[in-house]
Amino acid sequence: MDILIRNATLITQNAKREILKSADIFVSNGKIGKVGKNLKENAEEKIDAKGKIIFPGLVNAHTHIAMTLFRGYGEGMRLQDWLTKRIWPAEARLKPEHAYRGAMLGIAEMVRSGTTAFNEMYVAGMEKIAEAAETGGVRATLAFSMIDDVPGHETEKELREGIGFAGKLKSRSGRVKAGIACHAPYTCTGELIQKGKEAANRMSIPFHIHASETRKEVFDVLKKRGQRPVEYLDKLGVLDRRTVLAHAVYVTKREIGIAGKKGASVAHCPVSNLKLAGGGVCPIGEFARSGANAALGTDGAASNNSLNMLETMKMAALLQKNFYWDPLALSAQQALDFATINGAKALGINAGSIEEGKLADLVIADANAPNMNPRHSDMDNIVYAMNPSNITDVIIDGKFAMRNRKMSFDEKKVVEKACEAALDLVGE
Ligand SMILES: [Zn+2]
Known part of the structure; x- marks a missing residue:
């Protein structure tokens, strides 16, 4: 038409x-x-x-859309308690149908707030999330989040699952595209990260990984791998124009320089960082000046609690101004660039x-x-x-x-079904 x-x-x-x-x-x-x-x-x-x-x-460069079902669940808790007592037990019950309903709820919210594409990494129900993106009419890059340096997971099995899912999506064409994701440098071995990135290169698709979200994980990586996260990823050879680093809060000037030189994308998630009280601010303006591709994301609704990129743009600009004691530190134009042109570049789509x-x-x-x-x-x-x-x-x-203001699908039903699924997950 x-x-x-x-x-x-x-x-x-x-x-x-x-x-x-x-x-x-x-x-x-x-x-x-x-x-x-x-x-x-x-x-x-x-x-x-x-x-x-x-x-x-707007392009949401980092999110976990099935987690929209956990919006407002387990508020007022410390991170470790929240994960172990609320999120992980509920996620253990999460079936593909839950993921579909969570994704549809998230898509309705994203479209209403002007987001037309999102960069997803998650573990459960990926094929149903792809189905939701098709039904919801939205553009998406979807990756199964591989993890192997934690008990109960093994490298080969993760690679089979992550690369297998990407292969299945890759054979389709159109709005819903494949990516490869590793959870983070402190939870993934160098072998998994390198093999994941090699697969992404072979398929010419984006590679997506959390990096330096909290101070603790930086020290964990230093202890385990002998280098800081971005330095370590560089040593593994995975930083380039097709790699998206989510968060990148606790980084040194040297790491900013490395990301810039390699032209990697950084998905700054200001609202999630504030809500989880990480204590730091991603120096996204410095990343942009160094040559990195600065983009913005919401992270999942469990730690935001919205998927609203309008709010994220504003928060990104305000945080940089306040952090540097400089009202010129990040302009509205830059925030809009990050959320449009740069987001599209991070996902490798001809939009923005x-x-x-x-x-x-x-x-x-x-x-x-x-x-x-x-x-x-x-x-x-x-x-x-x-x-x-x-x-x-x-x-x-x-x-x-x-x-x-009317969605292309039955929004009322989507909300109802998502609420049923959310209650089912928390065992009510
Ligand atoms: Zn995340």
Whole structure:
């Protein structure tokens, strides 16, 4: 279906970061066919977007979507207690059908808050998560999270599962793509990490790993592997343009330099870091200056508790300003870049800006809402003032994932089914 959207303000995120007023977008075959004024293209679907702002879909570069079922479960606990008494026992009961329902709930929330693609790593029900991404109309990179340096897991079995899942997804084409993931340098052997990365290279897909989220794990890695996490990953030869490091909070200047030189992506998850009280701040601005590809993520809803990338952009900008005692430390434009162009780059997808030839992943928002006015800067308003209720339409791959605030699937049923699954998991 072709779509012609007329008379909108476009936050293009093109190389010049142009903002076009009263402009049109022609969407054809899942791509942006044309951008300009008074387009005359023929389209089955025509939208008058006067009073609307359109920006590229946001990319959530690190999440665990099935964990949406654990939102608000076991609050007010210390990390170790929360994991051992709440999350792990519930996860042990998690079946593929639970993962599907959690993923659908997460997708509904993500689309409503302007996210059009996400980078997932998880352990259970991966094929059902893929099915949910297909049904929900969203773009996703999905990886089974391999782990072997903990009791009860073995390297070969993990590799079979992780690479096997990627192989299955890889044979399909379209929105839902494969990735390879290892949990973290303190929980995975060098052998697993290297073999995982080699498989990712063979398949030309992204490699995704947690790194330096907490101070404790940095010291664990130092003790176990003799180096700090990012140095260690570099020694293993896994840092390059197709590797996404999630968190990267406790890093040295040397590690920032290494990630920059290798052009690795960093998925900064500010809300999760604050909520788990890690105590540090990812120096995402320094990563960006060093040449790393700076992106943003929410992490799972169990530690956030939302999957709202609008909130994540704002939090990222505020944290850097406060951390460096410098209101210029990270601008709204940079935060938006991280969540759009850079996120798309991290996932290797041709999206993240409103330009001809790019994938048609677009968010349409109401510019007349009180919180979006006055309009001194629509771009700053998106990062600092917008909330999901301002978003009216979301187009992914040239199709409506949400139209006039109505999802493409039965949202009420998705919420009901997810709540049943959540209660089932916690044994109520
Ligand atoms: Zn995570």
